[in-house]
Amino acid sequence: MNKSEKRKINRRDFVNSTLRLSFGIAIGSIGGILLSNTIKSKTVWQLDPAKCVQCGRCATSCVLSPSAVKCIHVYDMCGYCDLCGGYFKPETKDLTTAAENQLCPTNAISRTFIEDPFFEYHIIEELCIGCGKCVEGCGAFGNGSLQLQVSHNICVDCNQCSIARDCPADAFSRMAIEEPYTFKGFSSDDDEV
Amino acid sequence: MKKKIIFLILLILLSLQVYNALSGPRFPKPEFESGHSQPTTQSPSPRGIIFEYIDVLLLIISLSIASWLALKKRSRKGIFWLSIFSIIYFGFIREGCVCSVGSVQNIALALFNPNYKIPLTAIAFFIIPLIYTMFFGRTFCAGVCPLGALQDLFVLKPYNLKSWVQTLLGIIPFLYLGLAILYAATATDFIICRYDPFIGFFRFNASFMMFAIGGIFLLTSVFIARPYCRFFCPYGVLLNLVSRVSKRHMTITPSKCIQCKLCENSCPFGAINKPTQIKELDNQKTATKRLIKLSLIIPLLAFVGGWTGSQFHENMAKVNNKVRLASQLYFQNDTTLNINKNSIDSVEITTFETSGKPKEQLYAEAASIIDDFYYGGWIYGTFIGLVFGLSLAGLSVLKYRNDYTPNKATCFSCARCMDYCPVEPDE
Numbered sequence: 001m002n003k004s005e006k007r008k009i010n011r012r013d014f015v016n017s018t019l020r021l022s023f024g025i026a027i028g029s030i031g032g033i034l035l036s037n038t039i040k041s042k043t044v045w046q047l048d049p050a051k052c053v054q055c056g057r058c059a060t061s062c063v064l065s066p067s068a069v070k071c072i073h074v075y076d077m078c079g080y081c082d083l084c085g086g087y088f089k090p091e092t093k094d095l096t097t098a099a100e101n102q103l104c105p106t107n108a109i110s111r112t113f114i115e116d117p118f119f120e121y122h123i124i125e126e127l128c129i130g131c132g133k134c135v136e137g138c139g140a141f142g143n144g145s146l147q148l149q150v151s152h153n154i155c156v157d158c159n160q161c162s163i164a165r166d167c168p169a170d171a172f173s174r175m176a177i178e179e180p181y182t183f184k185g186f187s188s189d190d191d192e193v
Numbered sequence: 194m195k196k197k198i199i200f201l202i203l204l205i206l207l208s209l210q211v212y213n214a215l216s217g218p219r220f221p222k223p224e225f226e227s228g229h230s231q232p233t234t235q236s237p238s239p240r241g242i243i244f245e246y247i248d249v250l251l252l253i254i255s256l257s258i259a260s261w262l263a264l265k266k267r268s269r270k271g272i273f274w275l276s277i278f279s280i281i282y283f284g285f286i287r288e289g290c291v292c293s294v295g296s297v298q299n300i301a302l303a304l305f306n307p308n309y310k311i312p313l314t315a316i317a318f319f320i321i322p323l324i325y326t327m328f329f330g331r332t333f334c335a336g337v338c339p340l341g342a343l344q345d346l347f348v349l350k351p352y353n354l355k356s357w358v359q360t361l362l363g364i365i366p367f368l369y370l371g372l373a374i375l376y377a378a379t380a381t382d383f384i385i386c387r388y389d390p391f392i393g394f395f396r397f398n399a400s401f402m403m404f405a406i407g408g409i410f411l412l413t414s415v416f417i418a419r420p421y422c423r424f425f426c427p428y429g430v431l432l433n434l435v436s437r438v439s440k441r442h443m444t445i446t447p448s449k450c451i452q453c454k455l456c457e458n459s460c461p462f463g464a465i466n467k468p469t470q471i472k473e474l475d476n477q478k479t480a481t482k483r484l485i486k487l488s489l490i491i492p493l494l495a496f497v498g499g500w501t502g503s504q505f506h507e508n509m510a511k512v513n514n515k516v517r518l519a520s521q522l523y524f525q526n527d528t529t530l531n532i533n534k535n536s537i538d539s540v541e542i543t544t545f546e547t548s549g550k551p552k553e554q555l556y557a558e559a560a561s562i563i564d565d566f567y568y569g570g571w572i573y574g575t576f577i578g579l580v581f582g583l584s585l586a587g588l589s590v591l592k593y594r595n596d597y598t599p600n601k602a603t604c605f606s607c608a609r610c611m612d613y614c615p616v617e618p619d620e
Contacts, residue, residue: 019438020327027327027435031320034303039310042242053547055540064398075231079220115227122232143218152239156396159290159299159315160383165514168544181236185218 043174045161049147049184051171054132054139058148061166062130068155069130069148069163071108073123074183077145080118085141086134087111087121103133125151144184152180248287249317255279255337256322260329262336263443263606272335272608276342284339284395293318293333294340294428295386297370298377305378322428326435330442333432334422334605340391341422345607347414351461354417359463360584362424363603367580370427375569379562381513385427418461422605433602443599443606447618450596457597459613464603468594483589491582495575502574503567510566518545519559522552 047058047069058069082095087109092101097111108127112120123146130148138146164172175182225231255275262271283292291299291312296319303311322333334341354362369385376382386392390407393399399407413420422429436442445456445465456465510516518541525542545555599610 016438017440020440023323023327023435023438027320027323030300030304031316034300034311034316037303037307037310038313038316040313042239042245042312042314043310044239053540053544055544057540063392063400064396072234072236074234076222076234077218078222079218080223081220114229115225118223118225120229120232125235143220145218149236151237153237155239156288157239157290159295159386162387165382168541169548177239177242180239183234 039176042177044150044152044157044177044180045155045164045172046150046175046180046182047148047163047167047171048173048182049135049144049149049171051169052132052135052148053169053171054136054148055168056131056133057166057168058163059129059131061163063158063162064154064156066128067130067163068151070125070128070151070154071123071130071132071134071146072149072151072181072183073121074145074147075120077143077183077185078121079143079145080114080120081142082117082119084111084119084121084138086138086146088137090137103137105129105131105133109134121146147183149181149183245312245314248283249314249321251282252318252321252337256325256333259332259336259606260325263332263608264329264441267443267447267608267611269608269612272606276336276345279337279339279342280346283337284343284391287339288392288396290386290392291315291318292340293322293338294426295383295389297428297431298373298383298385301374301377302380306380309380323431323435326432326439328440330439330599330601330604330606331429331432331436332443332606334429335607338422339395340389340426341419341605343391343394344411344414344419344421347411348418348461349415351418352416353458353463356463357588359423360588364580364584365424366427366430366433368577369425370430371573371576373427375509375566375573376512379510379513379565379569381562390421419605423462423603436604437602439601442601443604443608445597445599445610446614446616447611448616450598451616452596453615454597455615456610456613459610460599460604461609462603462605462607464600464605465610466592466594466598466600468596469591487582487586487589491579491586494582494585495578498578498581499571499575502570502572502577504570506566506570507563509570510563513559513562513566514541515555516559516562518542519555522555 059067062068087103088095088101089103094101099107102109106127106129108124108129110122110124112122114120132148135144135146135148138144161172255278259272259275262268262275291314296315299311299315300319302309322337325332336342336345373383373385376384388403388406390403390410393403393407410421452468457467459465511520521542522545599606
């Protein structure tokens with residue numbers, strides 16, 4: 001079989017291989033272009049409490065219910081106040097744990113007496129819906145030790161975070177996996193001591 | 194009384210201001226005398242990066258197995274069990290993200306936005322199935338993609354669709370892909386992920402709406418097999434194109450087709466090409482005329498599509514958050530428009546106003562996004578016009594075939610047809 005005959009027989013194959021080659025080159029070049037702009041490490045969604053305006057959408061926009069955003073208590077920043085702006089409703093007179101006094105709609109903050117006049121507040125993660133009401137209260141009156149954060153044991157790491165899409169303050173972004181939490185006015189490194 | 198309270202509040206606020214000026218928290222952390230030890234702040238760590246590499250490795254392994262099962266082993270049973278594995282691992286354990294279908298958007302976003310750093314796994318999930326398809330056909334669809342595998346379980350009583358219905362519905366994925374790329378490239382939204390109908394099942398968690406859509410897809414799949422794969426999947430478009438020229442492909446018969454017609458209705462996806470009769474072939478004259486007509490119609494369709502797309506660019510841009518905020522701000526004080534004040538989402542506006550960013554900057558950014566959408570609209574529309582034109586041309590092109598063969602573009606390599614073939618393999 002000479003060369004020209006061979007080509008004649010396999011015309012369709014020839015077209016196919018040419019197209020395949022061009023697809024291959026296209027796919028390869030897309031990969032090549034993008035490879036220069038990748039991150040080796042993984043990234044995860046996190047919100048910046050400094051930008052957060054406590055609009056309450058973290059509670060409603062997440063694909064999970066309850067949301068993967070939780071209030072996280074940065075104990076190092078807490079003043080252990082008796083009158084906690086994050087725990088009590090603004091007009092509360094008796095500082096008791098009665099339900100009508102509490103700001104939290106799901107009773108997710110526990111208040112325990114430590115010593116006079118200090119109280120410790122603890123977030124019960126299973127109950128927290130990430131509405132940010134306590135965060136707003138603590139930030140307005142207290143130290144701002146209650147902060148909203150994406151809890152990475154719950155977050156399913158969607159390709160596009162649906163809260164990020166709805167966040168009015170543009171507070172969500174992808175962070176390197178080595179530093180998955182951002183606390184306002186406090187770095188998590190100190191926490192590990 | 195009220196005045197007193199206000200005075201007191203003012204006093205407190207003032208004192209706080211002074212305190213703030215001295216720096217440090219408003220209420221310093223107490224030194225406990227009772228020896229109370231402070232609990233540590235909880236910060237559970239995310240899934241380790243090693244799992245990402247395991248995902249890619251499992252993808253490669255399952256693609257290899259799927260290709261082997263479809264082309265060499267010719268085993269429907271094997272592909273079935275592989276798809277069960279995919280549903281369990283890529284679906285329920287992995288909970289969906291990132292999948293090959295969605296990775297199209299990451300690629301588009303990364304190509305148009307140098308600021309976006311794309312994860313290596315997203316590139317891998319995009320490219321690896323395409324490479325396999327280039328050599329072995331759409332074995333990814335057969336039993337690796339969890340979305341396809343889940344629908345495949347529901348293929349119980351499939352009805353064949355008329356070929357023109359199939360062609361017409363087959364255009365939808367192109368529309369969807371184009372739109373998804375347009376929105377991803379303009380960093381607006383990832384619509385494929387947002388409207389993924391099955392991810393809710395994999396997570397046991399979704400809005401009622403998404404559960405309903407997913408349920409409808411699965412129920413439809415009983416009668417119209419794999420509706421999402423055939424008539425919506427945007428990644429399927431790419432696999433479809435690449436698979437047409439695949440080096441090898443699954444075959445219905447292990448050796449030579451004896452034209453027994455047993456496999457004719459075996460494909461639930463209508464992806465078997467029947468042999469063509471000689472008399473169906475056109476004479477040269479009408480074929481030439483049609484070629485001339487098509488060569489005029491296709492560019493015209495592309496142009497009309499592009500123009501139409503560009504006309505709708507503002508509507509398409511409204512999905513973008515920045516554009517929406519800018520238009521809300523711009524029109525909020527315009528009384529002539531008679532906008533219901535409550536309908537405007539005021540959280541965005543108040544947030545923007547407190548952020549201290551100048552309005553002009555936002556307007557400029559929004560204008561540039563709308564500009565992008567104008568060009569994007571042209572490209573998208575032209576693409577759609579071309580797809581319509583070429584589908585039309587495809588309908589009138591008659592390829593001469595001797596035997597029953599799988600349609601390489603739409604065949605999912607599920608291997609169902611093989612069981613119908615009585616031909617024994619050559620030894």
